[in-house]
Amino acid sequence: MKxxxxxxxxxxxxxxxxxxxxxxxxxxxxxxxxxxxxxxIDSILDTIIAYNSLLIxxxxxxxxxxxxxxxxxxxxxxxxxxIKQDQFLWHIPVCYDVSFGIxxxxxANKKKCxxxxxxxxxxxxxxxxxxxxxxxxxxxxxxxxxxxHIPRKSNPRVRVDMGSVGIGGSQTGVYPQDSSGGWNIIGxxxxxxxxxxxxxxxxxxxxxxxxxxxxxxxxxxxIEREVINQExxxxxxxx
Amino acid sequence: xxxxxxPGIYCSIQDQGRFGYAKMGVPQAGYADSYAAKMAxxxxxxxxxxxxxxxxxxxxxxxxxxxxxxxxxxxxxxxKLNGKLIKMQSVxxxxxxxxxxxxxxxxxxxxxxxxxxxxxxxxxxxxxxYFEGITQQKLVKGAMLPILPIQKDTDxxxxxxxxxxxxxxxxxxxxxxxxxxxxxxxxxxxxxxxPFSISDHNNRVGYRLKESLENNISSILTSxxxxxxxxxxxxxxxxxxxxxxxxxxxxxRILQLSEIAIARISQKITGDKIQFILEDHS
Numbered sequence: 180m181k182x183x184x185x186x187x188x189x190x191x192x193x194x195x196x197x198x199x200x201x202x203x204x205x206x207x208x209x210x211x212x213x214x215x216x217x218x219x220i221d222s223i224l225d226t227i228i229a230y231n232s233l234l235i236x237x238x239x240x241x242x243x244x245x246x247x248x249x250x251x252x253x254x255x256x257x258x259x260x261x262i263k264q265d266q267f268l269w270h271i272p273v274c275y276d277v278s279f280g281i282x283x284x285x286x287a288n289k290k291k292c293x294x295x296x297x298x299x300x301x302x303x304x305x306x307x308x309x310x311x312x313x314x315x316x317x318x319x320x321x322x323x324x325x326x327x328h329i330p331r332k333s334n335p336r337v338r339v340d341m342g343s344v345g346i347g348g349s350q351t352g353v354y355p356q357d358s359s360g361g362w363n364i365i366g367x368x369x370x371x372x373x374x375x376x377x378x379x380x381x382x383x384x385x386x387x388x389x390x391x392x393x394x395x396x397x398x399x400x401x402i403e404r405e406v407i408n409q410e411x412x413x414x415x416x417x418x
Numbered sequence: 419x420x421x422x423x424x425p426g427i428y429c430s431i432q433d434q435g436r437f438g439y440a441k442m443g444v445p446q447a448g449y450a451d452s453y454a455a456k457m458a459x460x461x462x463x464x465x466x467x468x469x470x471x472x473x474x475x476x477x478x479x480x481x482x483x484x485x486x487x488x489x490x491x492x493x494x495x496x497x498k499l500n501g502k503l504i505k506m507q508s509v510x511x512x513x514x515x516x517x518x519x520x521x522x523x524x525x526x527x528x529x530x531x532x533x534x535x536x537x538x539x540x541x542x543x544x545x546x547x548y549f550e551g552i553t554q555q556k557l558v559k560g561a562m563l564p565i566l567p568i569q570k571d572t573d574x575x576x577x578x579x580x581x582x583x584x585x586x587x588x589x590x591x592x593x594x595x596x597x598x599x600x601x602x603x604x605x606x607x608x609x610x611x612x613p614f615s616i617s618d619h620n621n622r623v624g625y626r627l628k629e630s631l632e633n634n635i636s637s638i639l640t641s642x643x644x645x646x647x648x649x650x651x652x653x654x655x656x657x658x659x660x661x662x663x664x665x666x667x668x669x670x671r672i673l674q675l676s677e678i679a680i681a682r683i684s685q686k687i688t689g690d691k692i693q694f695i696l697e698d699h700s
Binding site for chain 1: 437438439440441442443444445446542550551552594596597638639640641642644646664665666671674675676677699
């Protein structure tokens with residue numbers, strides 16, 4: 180599927196390509212595929228992917244923007260072939276014990292349902308990784324059930340633990356590091372979403388999917404130990 | 419080695435920054451004042467990419483555990499070597515156990531301390547620039563920073579230059595239109611190009627400006643941002659993103675500062691005036 184794209188200069192040495200302003204699986208897959216096609220161009224310094232945009236940073240200031248943009252257009256138009264990268268569904272253990280899910284009971288009260296209902300809704304679907312931003316290893320996930328949409332807290336917490344699983348508005352995600360944060364916390368994952376010492380610091384890539392698996396508190400600590408000892412292997416399935 | 423006797427308000431190791439990992443959410447980081455940092459390396463005949471120490475508000479204290487050469491650029495905070503005032507933009511030979519300290523602020527906000535060959539802390543993803551969760555070496559009291567043995571056989575005729583006064587005094591920040599600039603109406607565009615002042619929310623992540631702009635343009639889908647991107651928040655405040663900013667953001671991006679503009683603003687402090695100057699592409 181081909182989209183109508185706009186190409187803009189962003190500063191002196193970057194080009195911003197924009198897709199229609201929607202959050203959609205087709206758009207993000209098209210962005211991921213395009214980004215892989217331009218990867219080999221030597222003069223590129225870095226790329227940033229978001230919901231409906233791709234920013235291409237060049238090594239040097241762009242002096243011939245018409246030429247560069249027409250090259251990019253050609254690559255986009257000509258590409259009937261799809262560069263497919265392997266995409267995975269990752270099984271992410273999450274402990275929804277109320278000692279970790281400190282906002283679970285409040286949400287259940289507001290939503291007039293049980294804590295078990297919230298856990299069921301959060302784990303019965305899988306989520307698409309759109310892109311990674313905000314912090315190293317923070318996954319922007321799409322696909323949260325309508326009934327779990329909850330506004331962010333009016334007063335953000337000064338400290339949210341690394342691994343905390345939260346809901347903010349229509350989004351859900353895992354805090355990869357200790358940080359301040361305004362999302363409602365419903366659980367905690369023992370996994371490390373950004374491990375600088377791992378060969379792949381961030382195991383999930385844009386286009387992958389995430390399935391949260393509820394584990395009890397004993398399994399949580401067991402997995403946490405295995406993660407620290409680098410013995411834990413995250414279960415994944417090729418999509 | 420260099421021992422951090424006191425880190426002052428904030429200091430960190432910085433080089434040109436980290437590129438190629440933004441897709442994992444890894445910020446660029448790197449020296450805020452590229453003009454001063456590159457000068458500090460050039461005067462020592464270092465590589466442009468060598469790491470140096472960025473000292474915010476020049477309050478730190480450092481002890482050299484071996485002989486080397488140093489050079490200070492950027493803000494002038496009355497630097498002292500073993501208690502004796504030394505000059506900015508000048509190369510000094512350093513004897514083992516010498517102590518570098520600072521005094522009163524003369525101008526600027528960030529000092530760059532370069533040493534011969536650059537600071538040798540661990541490179542992570544191609545850069546030594548400090549970022550929480552990426553690099554380990556925090557510049558806390560007692561931290562030991564590896565440096566190279568002194569190179570004496572090279573020509574020692576180090577030059578001394580004058581830093582451009584304009585770099586520290588000018589209020590003008592050259593910039594280009596950001597992706598959402600055209601969403602601003604004529605009055606907003608006019609107001610945006612009048613002087614603003616810097617609020618007390620200013621650091622390596624961003625500089626927030628005091629005055630508000632009437633804002634009726636909506637948020638955007640979370641999109642890429644860069645150091646130097648000027649965001650307009652729903653309350654009408656402008657935020658100038660700096661080197662430690664996130665890779666994506668949801669506020670309209672109304673301007674993009676040039677590299678020299680980022681360098682200039684990094685030497686400004688709370689209350690200082692700035693004015694955006696719109697340049698043409700090409």
